Amino acid sequence: MVTPHPFGRRRAALGLVLAACMLLAARPAAAAEPQGAALVAALRAGGHVLYFRHAATDWTQNDQVRQAGDWQSCDGAKMRQLSDTGRMTAQLIGLAIRTLDIPVGEVLSSEYCRTAETARLMSLGAVRTTTEIMNLRSQDYVGGHDAAVKNARAHFTRPLTPGTNRVIVGHGNLMRATTGEYTDEAGAVVLRPDPGADLGFAFIALVTPQDWLRLAEAFGGGK
Numbered sequence: 001m002v003t004p005h006p007f008g009r010r011r012a013a014l015g016l017v018l019a020a021c022m023l024l025a026a027r028p029a030a031a032a033e034p035q036g037a038a039l040v041a042a043l044r045a046g047g048h049v050l051y052f053r054h055a056a057t058d059w060t061q062n063d064q065v066r067q068a069g070d071w072q073s074c075d076g077a078k079m080r081q082l083s084d085t086g087r088m089t090a091q092l093i094g095l096a097i098r099t100l101d102i103p104v105g106e107v108l109s110s111e112y113c114r115t116a117e118t119a120r121l122m123s124l125g126a127v128r129t130t131t132e133i134m135n136l137r138s139q140d141y142v143g144g145h146d147a148a149v150k151n152a153r154a155h156f157t158r159p160l161t162p163g164t165n166r167v168i169v170g171h172g173n174l175m176r177a178t179t180g181e182y183t184d185e186a187g188a189v190v191l192r193p194d195p196g197a198d199l200g201f202a203f204i205a206l207v208t209p210q211d212w213l214r215l216a217e218a219f220g221g222g223k
Contacts, residue, residue: 040219043102046163048192049156053172054118055186056086068141074113082114089186089209094122096212099220105164119169136173152178157193157200
């Protein structure tokens with residue numbers, strides 16, 4: 001009996017998400033160096049931090065943070081939430097990572113509903129929410145800009161469980177402030193702790209939603 005390829009079970013959904021992701025990414029999809037098989041091999045070996053910007057949101061909604069903790073609301077009348085496309089994209093990215101046999105030992109998320117939901121929908125492990133990953137629009141609640149950046153970078157540099165990777169789901173403004181990189185929603189920057197680097201970590205790659213899906217098609221299922 002032939003066992004269906006795990007990614008093939010969701011091929012129809014994959015096609016829908018690929019179409020949706022083309023709307024999310026204005027630039028051509030291509031994982032930065034190392035590319036393709038080399039990137040997959042590096043991630044399978046562990047030792048990396050994958051910082052994701054939350055998946056696609058409903059931009060007709062606006063954040064209304066008036067006091068600490070307001071950001072945890074999943075009410076679209078109070079805070080910007082994931083769109084249906086964002087929810088499906090998060091699920092498919094998680095499926096791609098699992099199909100690629102990339103080991104994840106820890107999943108962290110900002111307390112914002114849209115980031116925590118992205119992390120949960122990826123289904124890569126138990127999600128721990130923390131104010132140490134904070135939208136810079138709410139930076140004053142965690143001690144200001146420098147404190148918010150320092151808090152996040154601490155998770156880029158601290159040791160990982162051997163043979164695993166750390167997934168962090170946060171915000172685009174924090175990604176740019178901490179790494180100098182910026183992606184569309186659901187994009188990721190791959191980092192590696194490096195005590196010899198100026199900031200204590202090295203940049204490895206930028207990965208778009210399309211990249212994850214294409215990598216899973218090319219290298220998933222033990223390929």
